[in-house]
Amino acid sequence: MTDLTSLTLADARDRLRRREFSAAELVDAHLSAMEKARALNAYVLETPDQARAMAQAADARLKAGDARPLEGLALGVKDMFATRDVRTTACSRILDNFLPTYESSVSANLWRDGAVMLGKLNNDEFAMGSSNENSSFGPTISPWRRKGANTPLVPGGSSGGSAAAVAASLCLGATATDTGGSIRQPAAFTGIVGIKPTYGRCSRWGIVAFASSLDQAGPLARTVRDAAILLTSMAGHDPKDTTSVDLPVPHYESAIGRSIKGMKIGIPREYRVDGMAAEIENLWERGARWLEAAGAEIVEVSLPHTKYALPAYYIVAPAEASSNLARYDGVRYGLRVGGRDVADMYQNTRAAGFGKEVRRRIMIGTYVLSAGYYDAYYLRAQKVRTLIKRDFDDVFAKGVDAILAPATPSAAFGIGEKGGGDPIEMYLNDVFTVPVNLAGLPGISVPAGLSAEGLPLGLQLIGRPFGEETLFSLAHVIEQAAGRFSPERWW
Numbered sequence: 232m233t234d235l236t237s238l239t240l241a242d243a244r245d246r247l248r249r250r251e252f253s254a255a256e257l258v259d260a261h262l263s264a265m266e267k268a269r270a271l272n273a274y275v276l277e278t279p280d281q282a283r284a285m286a287q288a289a290d291a292r293l294k295a296g297d298a299r300p301l302e303g304l305a306l307g308v309k310d311m312f313a314t315r316d317v318r319t320t321a322c323s324r325i326l327d328n329f330l331p332t333y334e335s336s337v338s339a340n341l342w343r344d345g346a347v348m349l350g351k352l353n354n355d356e357f358a359m360g361s362s363n364e365n366s367s368f369g370p371t372i373s374p375w376r377r378k379g380a381n382t383p384l385v386p387g388g389s390s391g392g393s394a395a396a397v398a399a400s401l402c403l404g405a406t407a408t409d410t411g412g413s414i415r416q417p418a419a420f421t422g423i424v425g426i427k428p429t430y431g432r433c434s435r436w437g438i439v440a441f442a443s444s445l446d447q448a449g450p451l452a453r454t455v456r457d458a459a460i461l462l463t464s465m466a467g468h469d470p471k472d473t474t475s476v477d478l479p480v481p482h483y484e485s486a487i488g489r490s491i492k493g494m495k496i497g498i499p500r501e502y503r504v505d506g507m508a509a510e511i512e513n514l515w516e517r518g519a520r521w522l523e524a525a526g527a528e529i530v531e532v533s534l535p536h537t538k539y540a541l542p543a544y545y546i547v548a549p550a551e552a553s554s555n556l557a558r559y560d561g562v563r564y565g566l567r568v569g570g571r572d573v574a575d576m577y578q579n580t581r582a583a584g585f586g587k588e589v590r591r592r593i594m595i596g597t598y599v600l601s602a603g604y605y606d607a608y609y610l611r612a613q614k615v616r617t618l619i620k621r622d623f624d625d626v627f628a629k630g631v632d633a634i635l636a637p638a639t640p641s642a643a644f645g646i647g648e649k650g651g652g653d654p655i656e657m658y659l660n661d662v663f664t665v666p667v668n669l670a671g672l673p674g675i676s677v678p679a680g681l682s683a684e685g686l687p688l689g690l691q692l693i694g695r696p697f698g699e700e701t702l703f704s705l706a707h708v709i710e711q712a713a714g715r716f717s718p719e720r721w722w
Contacts, residue, residue: 235260236400240304240457241484243403247293247303254289254303254347258282261305261349265401268374270722273386273396275310275368276318277350285347292345301464302345307402309393310351311358312338312448313437317348321439322366323356325584326565335437336469337406337448344464349402353392356586357556358408358441361416361660362649363391365588370646373421374399374718378685381721382645387417387660393451394421398718404452404461408438410445411544412664415676418451419638419689422678422716424458424706425451429697430671431476433462434469442551443474445544445668454715455677455706459483462699478697486700487707492526494705497631501537502663504640511637511688514680518635518690521712522705532631534622537666539615544665545658546599546612552589553596559584591654620670627695633705637663638689642682663691673699677706679713687716 235257238246247254262279282305289303313319313331320326334342342348355365362385363371373386374395386395390407394417397405407414409427418425426449433448440446450461463484468477498519503512519529561567561580568579585593599608626634640662649656667674672693679690690709694702 236264238403239454240403240452240460241454243304244301244460248298250293254286254293255283257303258286258305258347258349261402265349268399268401268722271372271374271395271399272369273353273371273392273399273401274307274350275320275322275353275392278317278348281317282347282349289345289347299345300460301341303347304345304403305347305349306341307349307352307393307396307405308338309354309390309406309408311354311408311439312406313439314338314348314351317351319351319439320367321357322354322368323584323586323589324367324566325559325580329565333437336434336471337438337465340464340467341406346464352396352405355389355391356589357439357552358389358410358413359552359588359592360388361412361657363388364646365586367586371395372646373643374722375421375643375686376718376721384643384645384686385420387420387643389413390417390451394418394423394425397421397423397451397453399722404450404457406448406465407451408446408448409668410441411548411668412661414449414451415638415664415674415689415691416660418676419678420643420687422687422718423451423453424455424675424677424710425449426458426462426675426699426702427667427673428462428466428699429673431474432466432673432697432699434467434472434475436469436471440555442548443555444551445548447668455703455710456484456487458675459487459703481700483700483703486703489704490526491522491704491708494527494632494701495630496522496527496529496705497532497626497634498529499532499534499537499634499636501534502636504662508641510682511640514688514690515635515637518679518709521709522635525708530631532626532634534626534666536615536618536622540619540666540669541658541662543612543615543619544661544669545595546608547616547669549592549596550600550609551596553593553600556589556593588654616669619666623670623672632695632701633698634693636691636693638676638691639663642684642686642688667693672696673702675702675706677709678716679709681716
């Protein structure tokens with residue numbers, strides 16, 4: 232029998248329904264692969280008993296001919312999603328051994344549709360990071376290696392565990408969150424597909440909050456089709472989330488293979504940043520030619536406020552984080568470090584519970600929200616955000632269907648290679664992804680080639696609000712032209 236972990240999610244779904252193997256066999260194959268891949272540190276908690284019980288229930292439904300859309304498919308869950316009675320920590324010491332009494336809406340939708348949970352996946356603490364080096368469980372190691380070198384590489388962040396697990400075939404797909412690029416950047420670094428849907432398309436209820444006006448859940452998968460299948464189940468209106476949009480969810484899989492003839496694709500001139508690697512520039516050009524060959528029209532567009540996106544993001548996101556993370560005080564749940572009085576306990580708990588990057592962002596956020604600086608920083612950043620959104624609106628108003636850009640300024644880097652002395656060096660990884668979050672738009676990263684060192688590189692497509700179907704059609708064209716990429720097994 233083929234190695235069941237190497238199947239795409241769509242293949243596994245179809246073969247399960249044909250009863251070529253059972254959901255229990257599929258789960259056991261993944262649990263065995265997870266055991267052999269612990270060196271990657273992708274999972275922070277494995278749930279084999281729950282997985283086997285869910286697989287048994289799936290097999291009963293498959294046998295009865297009553298299969299739901301994701302029946303028996305083995306998935307991983309980013310540790311930002313609350314899972315009922317299963318430890319959820321956001322990879323932070325401050326949520327040490329927190330057991331939620333509720334299920335996040337997105338994961339509940341997946342279980343409703345028959346999916347099976349293999350475990351919780353590693354991420355940067357509170358999703359704050361671009362490399363997965365900020366987790367209290369230690370960094371996730373990418374399954375990829377540079378040609379002829381053994382340097383451990385980052386899988387990207389914050390959804391690094393999800394990306395590494397999908398790329399290393401430790402699950403068929405995974406949930407992830409994207410606040411400033413945390414789905415698309417790790418997807419690009421690990422040679423897989425990741426989509427950040429339009430803000431409001433997936434419920435945020437039950438996801439540990441980082442920056443509430445930017446956070447959005449989405450899937451990571453090995454193919455565009457797999458991502459479309461997962462998003463169909465994850466998306467939907469949720470009355471428990473006031474930012475959730477009450478719109479019908481399309482059958483995204485039907486967009487795969489749809490003609491893109493006559494679509495207008497914008498190439499933003501402002502994304503040609505100084506010092507961009509030649510291989511990224513060439514990849515971008517190649518992607519445009521592939522879309523053109525499939526019948527799309529390529530036009531140059533302008534997004535003039537792009538250069539202000541990164542500074543605006545690193546004011547808005549920390550401001551919202553400082554407000555959201557105020558609830559972690561050692562009183563009701565999570566870590567508690569005692570002190571002489573309540574104020575001392577707060578201080579000791581937060582000092583011991585939050586990592587360096589989280590403390591840095593809380594302090595930045597508190598500063599920009601303080602009385603003397605609110606207008607100068609936070610209010611101004613919100614005005615810039617409005618201008619960035621208007622730039623995209625203007626481009627789409629001219630008939631552009633989607634925008635093509637690089638997903639990252641480089642291929643994956645080594646653990647410890649960036650941001651040691653200067654956090655801004657790390658923040659620059661998000662230069663192509665943060666404008667999409669500020670504007671609330673959908674964006675997909677699709678593998679498009681390999682670097683000179685043999686590492687995956689991704690292209691990003693940015694769509695109109697709720698234009699995910701268009702993105703799936705376009706991404707599929709790039710995927711067909713570029714082919715798929717898998718790491719050579721070394722673990």
